[in-house]
Amino acid sequence: MDVKEYIESGIIEAYATGMLIDADAREVELMGEKHPEVKAAILKAQSALDSLTKAYSVQPKPEWKDDILNAAFASSEKNNSTDTPDSVVRSFEPEVSEKKKSSSSLAIAASIGLLISLGINIFQYLTLNDFRAELTATNIRLAEMEQNHQVMVANYKEANREIAVLTDPSTASFIMKGVEGRNLEFRADVFWNSKTEMVYLNVKNLPQAPVGKQYQLWALKDGKPIDMGVFNGINPESALQKMGSVPGAQAFAVTLEPEGGSVNPTLEEMYVYGAATS
Amino acid sequence: MKGYKEKITEDNLIDEFRAGNKAALNYIYEAYSGALYGTIIKITGNEEQSRDLLQEAFVKIWKKADNYDPSKGALYTWMINLTRNLCIDYLRSKRFKNTQKNQALDNHVYSLESNRRFDPQHIGLNELLKRLPDEQQQVIYFSYFQGYTQKEISEELDIPLGTVKSRAKAALEKLKRVFN
Numbered sequence: 001m002d003v004k005e006y007i008e009s010g011i012i013e014a015y016a017t018g019m020l021i022d023a024d025a026r027e028v029e030l031m032g033e034k035h036p037e038v039k040a041a042i043l044k045a046q047s048a049l050d051s052l053t054k055a056y057s058v059q060p061k062p063e064w065k066d067d068i069l070n071a072a073f074a075s076s077e078k079n080n081s082t083d084t085p086d087s088v089v090r091s092f093e094p095e096v097s098e099k100k101k102s103s104s105s106l107a108i109a110a111s112i113g114l115l116i117s118l119g120i121n122i123f124q125y126l127t128l129n130d131f132r133a134e135l136t137a138t139n140i141r142l143a144e145m146e147q148n149h150q151v152m153v154a155n156y157k158e159a160n161r162e163i164a165v166l167t168d169p170s171t172a173s174f175i176m177k178g179v180e181g182r183n184l185e186f187r188a189d190v191f192w193n194s195k196t197e198m199v200y201l202n203v204k205n206l207p208q209a210p211v212g213k214q215y216q217l218w219a220l221k222d223g224k225p226i227d228m229g230v231f232n233g234i235n236p237e238s239a240l241q242k243m244g245s246v247p248g249a250q251a252f253a254v255t256l257e258p259e260g261g262s263v264n265p266t267l268e269e270m271y272v273y274g275a276a277t278s
Numbered sequence: 279m280k281g282y283k284e285k286i287t288e289d290n291l292i293d294e295f296r297a298g299n300k301a302a303l304n305y306i307y308e309a310y311s312g313a314l315y316g317t318i319i320k321i322t323g324n325e326e327q328s329r330d331l332l333q334e335a336f337v338k339i340w341k342k343a344d345n346y347d348p349s350k351g352a353l354y355t356w357m358i359n360l361t362r363n364l365c366i367d368y369l370r371s372k373r374f375k376n377t378q379k380n381q382a383l384d385n386h387v388y389s390l391e392s393n394r395r396f397d398p399q400h401i402g403l404n405e406l407l408k409r410l411p412d413e414q415q416q417v418i419y420f421s422y423f424q425g426y427t428q429k430e431i432s433e434e435l436d437i438p439l440g441t442v443k444s445r446a447k448a449a450l451e452k453l454k455r456v457f458n
């Protein structure tokens with residue numbers, strides 16, 4: 001089978017989401033070992049799912065950490081033994097001093113020295129602990145920020161796509177305003193790109209369509225209305241809604257129609273209308 | 279806690295982890311326990327059980343450290359798959375015990391929405407996920423988060439096997455665009 005065709009078949013996504021039975025999954029892995037393109041596609045699919053799970057992050061309670069890690073360490077003895085090489089028991093026999101009597105001042109000096117050293121040790125230990133706690137907190141913050149960052153990048157890309165449409169020199173705008181008999185403040189703008197012939201809609205002020213009804217956008221070309229699709233009102237997710245495509249139009253209008261739209265506009269139900277702004 | 283010998287960084291993490299350096303597991307816990315825990319909650323929908331499953335996951339991750347083969351994929355992918363399988367096994371045993379038959383597929387909430395509904399950043403993520411058509415979310419949810427096979431999904435949703443695959447593909451294409 002052609003490698004490209006194999007990648008396009010969706011088998012890799014089926015593998016990454018874990019829906020394949022073992023034998024089939026093993027086959028995908030073998031294909032990945034043989035073909036770097038397959039391998040790359042597998043890694044990409046896995047990485048998308050990795051990101052998805054990271055986006056679900058919920059920090060476990062801080063007090064669980066020690067118990068969980070200790071349970072893990074306790075479960076594998078092999079690692080415990082290699083990890084504590086200096087736990088060998090050393091015999092401790094006090095050395096017998098020959099000059100017992102004369103050593104009292106020396107002992108005092110030694111004790112003071114020991115005390116100082118102990119003090120330094122405690123101090124270092126406390127500072128080290130502070131650093132560790134700080135590092136933990138920083139790592140957690142970092143993970144949260146990374147996650148937020150991914151969402152923001154995605155939002156930013158979406159916004160950029162919208163800006164690209166608006167600033168494209170081959171984009172013409174049509175400002176549609178409330179028609180007579182309607183609230184004159186109603187407004188929706190159409191952006192039409194002459195190269196792609198795509199129509200984008202930015203609803204600025206229109207009431208939400210009532211239940212069972214939808215707004216329908218019409219392009220008016222040589223006096224004839226052309227259906228550009230339906231919408232419900234202001235779209236909270238995205239300022240620009242992608243509508244239909246049309247090779248050119250003199251004006252655009254919006255009417256209220258039964259849900260799903262009509263073949264011809266109901267002129268009595270026209271809300272906004274706008275010709276090209278030049 | 280004892281056993282911090284080597285300073286762990288992104289670069290030596292994998293080597294130290296496979297060599298059994300406890301500091302590496304500590305590093306993994308700091309960096310990924312949130313993602314693993316969140317995913318466990320997503321799969322089981324049960325916060326109480328999730329703490330135990332998180333511990334079980336870390337026990338497994340540590341025990342099987344030398345099974346991890348970096349040439350096969352990312353460390354995180356290995357850990358999350360291990361964690362997912364653990365949770366899915368748990369769900370299966372629960373389903374098995376549960377003689378109540380009325381837990382049909384369509385009673386499940388299969389949306390991919392985030393656990394943390396009230397966090398504004400997550401609302402942003404949810405908005406993005408909402409753009410995945412329901413039928414694509416459904417396929418990802420049942421396969422990746424509930425452990426159904428392609429055949430099981432095809433039978434339960436009454437769609438052809440090939441459609442299951444193509445929906446998974448379409449969904450992942452969109453996720454790639456959202457996250458990359």
